Amino acid sequence: VAHATETIxxxxxxxxxxxxxxxxxxxxxxxxxxxxxxDVFEKIQRGQNELTTIRDLSGQTIGVSTELQKDMxxxxxxxxxxSDVINEINNISMQTNLLALNASIEAARAGKAGEGFAVVAAxxxxxxxxxxxxxxxxQFVETIKEASEKSVKSASKTVNSLGEMSEKINCVWxxxxxxxxxxSKINDSI
Numbered sequence: 001v002a003h004a005t006e007t008i009x010x011x012x013x014x015x016x017x018x019x020x021x022x023x024x025x026x027x028x029x030x031x032x033x034x035x036x037x038x039d040v041f042e043k044i045q046r047g048q049n050e051l052t053t054i055r056d057l058s059g060q061t062i063g064v065s066t067e068l069q070k071d072m073x074x075x076x077x078x079x080x081x082x083s084d085v086i087n088e089i090n091n092i093s094m095q096t097n098l099l100a101l102n103a104s105i106e107a108a109r110a111g112k113a114g115e116g117f118a119v120v121a122a123x124x125x126x127x128x129x130x131x132x133x134x135x136x137x138x139q140f141v142e143t144i145k146e147a148s149e150k151s152v153k154s155a156s157k158t159v160n161s162l163g164e165m166s167e168k169i170n171c172v173w174x175x176x177x178x179x180x181x182x183x184s185k186i187n188d189s190i
Contacts, residue, residue, distance in 0.1 A: 030190055037187040044180045051173045058166040065162055069155040072148060079145045086138045093130040100124030 100123040107115065 072152040097127035
């Protein structure tokens, strides 16, 4: 048996030398893999820290965007109120214009005795100017309202997008955490 072993593998001193070399190579490989695994673990940890920061910023951004959306909704309510006020001023101006027209007619019918009505009839000019101004204000408020409605829609889309992004970040965060645990387990096994 000894002779056959020597013939196949060489002398026992050669066999133990080769086994020692193989054992040393295996040990060096395990040490290298362990070192590489530590490097991967540290990179995953740094990535996890960055993801945590991004996740926190995403949450803060969602909060700020939600507040912006609420503020835009309040702005639309205020613009609706202003629009209602302008409409009321316009109605009063139209009524004043009619009263002034009636006063002019009565002043003309009364002749010299109706000169006092002529002053009231001058209010008609003021009512006309008020109608022009309220018409301009109504157009201005309508333009602001349209822009605000677009902003509300944009803010709403932004909040929704940020919510979806936050979900994706959380998913990647969970996957990264799972990878970190697996690498840690592999490193411990090595």
